[in-house]
Amino acid sequence: MLAGLSASGAHGTLIQIVDPAEETFPYSGRIEFVEPEGGDLIVAGRAEKWADDYVARVAAHREQIRRETDKLDWLFSTHTTSRSAAELLLFLHSGMMVGKGSMRLANVKVGRSA
Numbered sequence: 001m002l003a004g005l006s007a008s009g010a011h012g013t014l015i016q017i018v019d020p021a022e023e024t025f026p027y028s029g030r031i032e033f034v035e036p037e038g039g040d041l042i043v044a045g046r047a048e049k050w051a052d053d054y055v056a057r058v059a060a061h062r063e064q065i066r067r068e069t070d071k072l073d074w075l076f077s078t079h080t081t082s083r084s085a086a087e088l089l090l091f092l093h094s095g096m097m098v099g100k101g102s103m104r105l106a107n108v109k110v111g112r113s114a
Contacts (some may be wrong), residue, residue, distance in 0.1 A: 002072055002074065006073075006074065011073070011074060012074050013075040013091075013095045014065065015076075015078070015088065015091075015092070016062065016078045017078075017080075017081065018078060018081070019081050019082075020081070020082045024051075025047075025050065025054040027044070027047035027048070027051075028046075029046065029048075030047070032044075062078065075095045
């Protein structure tokens with residue numbers, strides 16, 4: 001989808017908005033996760049054993065997004081909902097004012113893993 005937009009001449013910024021729990025997986029013990037759309041239930045008997053794999057998968061997914069946006073010369077950042085939305089707005093505004101190469105020099109970051 002992004003490649004099609006980029007091929008048409010569009011430039012953009014992709015923001016991944018996450019809750020802090022989505023990045024750290026702070027769960028332990030028996031946890032039931034309910035899939036929000038279909039209602040499917042996933043039970044983790046010892047959720048803390050899932051943490052390392054979960055965090056690694058989130059990091060890999062984020063890196064895949066970053067590679068794609070870099071390839072298309074789009075901007076990418078993350079925003080954690082526990083942080084001020086003003087940081088995100090500053091990043092978006094800066095991205096509208098300058099090209100991606102200049103943004104790297106400006107070193108504007110949003111969230112812990114921007």
